[in-house]
Amino acid sequence: MKYFIEVWGCQMNEHDAETLGGLIEKKGFTKADNYNDAQLIVLHTCCIRAKAEDKVIGRIGALSKLKKKRPEMIIAVGGCMTQQEEVAKYIEKRFDKVDIIYGTHNLNEFDNLLSTVMENKSQVKSISDADQMDIREYIPITRNDKLKAFVNIIYGCNNYCSYCIVPYVRGREKSREIAYIVEEVKELLDSGFKDITLLGQNVNSYGKDFKDETNFSMLLKELDRLGDYRLRFMSSHPRDFDLELVDTIKNTKNVCHQIHLPLQSGSDKIIKEMNRGYTKEHYLALTEYIYKVMPEATISTDIIVGFPGETENDFLDTMDVVENVGYDQAYMFMYSIREGTRAAKMENQVPEETKKERFHRLLELQKKKSLERNSEMQGKIYEVLVEGLGEKNRLTGRTRGNKVINFKGDISLEGELVMVKVTDYNTWSLYGELIGE
Ligand code: SAH
Ligand code: SF4
Ligand code: F3S
Numbered sequence: 001m002k003y004f005i006e007v008w009g010c011q012m013n014e015h016d017a018e019t020l021g022g023l024i025e026k027k028g029f030t031k032a033d034n035y036n037d038a039q040l041i042v043l044h045t046c047c048i049r050a051k052a053e054d055k056v057i058g059r060i061g062a063l064s065k066l067k068k069k070r071p072e073m074i075i076a077v078g079g080c081m082t083q084q085e086e087v088a089k090y091i092e093k094r095f096d097k098v099d100i101i102y103g104t105h106n107l108n109e110f111d112n113l114l115s116t117v118m119e120n121k122s123q124v125k126s127i128s129d130a131d132q133m134d135i136r137e138y139i140p141i142t143r144n145d146k147l148k149a150f151v152n153i154i155y156g157c158n159n160y161c162s163y164c165i166v167p168y169v170r171g172r173e174k175s176r177e178i179a180y181i182v183e184e185v186k187e188l189l190d191s192g193f194k195d196i197t198l199l200g201q202n203v204n205s206y207g208k209d210f211k212d213e214t215n216f217s218m219l220l221k222e223l224d225r226l227g228d229y230r231l232r233f234m235s236s237h238p239r240d241f242d243l244e245l246v247d248t249i250k251n252t253k254n255v256c257h258q259i260h261l262p263l264q265s266g267s268d269k270i271i272k273e274m275n276r277g278y279t280k281e282h283y284l285a286l287t288e289y290i291y292k293v294m295p296e297a298t299i300s301t302d303i304i305v306g307f308p309g310e311t312e313n314d315f316l317d318t319m320d321v322v323e324n325v326g327y328d329q330a331y332m333f334m335y336s337i338r339e340g341t342r343a344a345k346m347e348n349q350v351p352e353e354t355k356k357e358r359f360h361r362l363l364e365l366q367k368k369k370s371l372e373r374n375s376e377m378q379g380k381i382y383e384v385l386v387e388g389l390g391e392k393n394r395l396t397g398r399t400r401g402n403k404v405i406n407f408k409g410d411i412s413l414e415g416e417l418v419m420v421k422v423t424d425y426n427t428w429s430l431y432g433e434l435i436g437e
Contacts, residue, residue: 307350
């Protein structure tokens with residue numbers, strides 16, 4: 001029996017799908033390469049924007065048709081989208097071919113849900129309260145990569161940014177015990193992983209729900225002792241990212257000087273309406289300090305355009321921050337109304353046309369900045385972890401700043417650290433040559 005998981009959304013969801021894979025393989029299934037070879041198909045969903053949800057509904061429709069021809073097929077749909085009660089009800093009613101519907105905290109019992117369906121041939125639905133999470137340890141995780149691995153450190157989010165659905169579908173923050181995190185990272189390093197990313201909606205909140213003094217800086221220092229490797233984390237919240245943390249990153253040997261610092265908006269008025277709790281000035285001072293302490297740091301961000309009430313001047317504030325910081329990468333989104341959030345009820349919604357027009361201006365500016373950032377790397381030498389073959393049969397790998405460089409070399413170098421000199425670049429790519437060959 002084979003299974004296939006399709007996953008939408010953030011890295012946390014991607015990692016959840018690896019956990020699902022582990023539980024499914026425990027039941028004797030092996031991974032299929034596509035839908036057609038699989039008896040079990042899982043759609044692990046996201047609801048951050050309307051577009052993400054529309055795609056999933058389309059996919060369930062197509063799979064329901066396929067199931068008419070292959071009635072033995074099992075279809076499961078779950079994750080953030082089905083954690084919303086009305087959506088779960090809609091899917092249950094509208095698509096009787098769906099066998100399993102599970103919530104964000106119920107993926108931990110997926111092995112049991114699967115057994116029920118296989119034994120009773122009936123539809124099952126299991127959705128717990130988003131705030132009721134029991135962290136389950138020692139799940140055998142199927143890793144999608146041999147060098148890079150994700151490790152959860154904190155689940156849920158307490159921030160309630162006014163546009164965002166995540167706190168409603170992922171529940172309140174719950175940190176994972178430091179001992180389990182250390183154990184998982186140790187095991188990963190022992191089995192050859194070289195690049196570890198710690199995951200949380202707001203990693204800077206790590207430990208705040210514990211009774212003791214544990215915090216994110218302490219966790220980084222503890223993990224730094226475990227060997228020689230690359231340690232990353234995401235996402236950070238500009239409100240909670242203190243200067244001491246910047247110093248910690250600087251003073252550890254393994255933590256990469258790569259920071260994902262979502263801006264969302266550069267306008268103080270909009271940042272306030274978004275309930276983000278910082279100002280443009282604070283944000284700029286923070287990025288300035290990061291570059292001062294770690295001049296070679298790379299910074300990336302998330303930005304929303306067209307939040308309710310955003311005027312041309314507010315938007316220009318966002319453009320100003322993008323111009324000033326010089327992000328290596330920016331993920332940009334048009335504001336999407338999410339029912340149940342505070343911003344959905346705001347009356348001054350921005351017309352779609354304006355959102356599109358601003359989005360394109362921002363995109364053009366970021367393209368210019370990405371090119372500028374890449375040009376600064378020209379002629380310099382970087383330590384690259386070789387990931388494998390990329391375009392045109394060249395090797396591809398990442399710097400500690402998470403920049404991808406393509407270069408000629410032998411595939412036997414896969415998994416090795418090599419030194420590469422950047423010889424060419426464009427907006428999206430960097431090219432180089434191996435040093436010492
Ligand atoms: N916890 C992370 C990101 C979570 S979602 C953080 O706070 O940084 C990823 C990104 O999706 C957000 O940073 C935001 O830019 C975007 N996003 C969230 N809700 C959105 C909405 N309603 N419309 C458009 N973009 C949204
Ligand atoms: Fe959403 Fe804000 Fe939490 Fe990020 S910090 S998940 S944007 S509520
Ligand atoms: Fe989407 Fe859920 Fe992540 S809504 S962005 S998959 S936390």
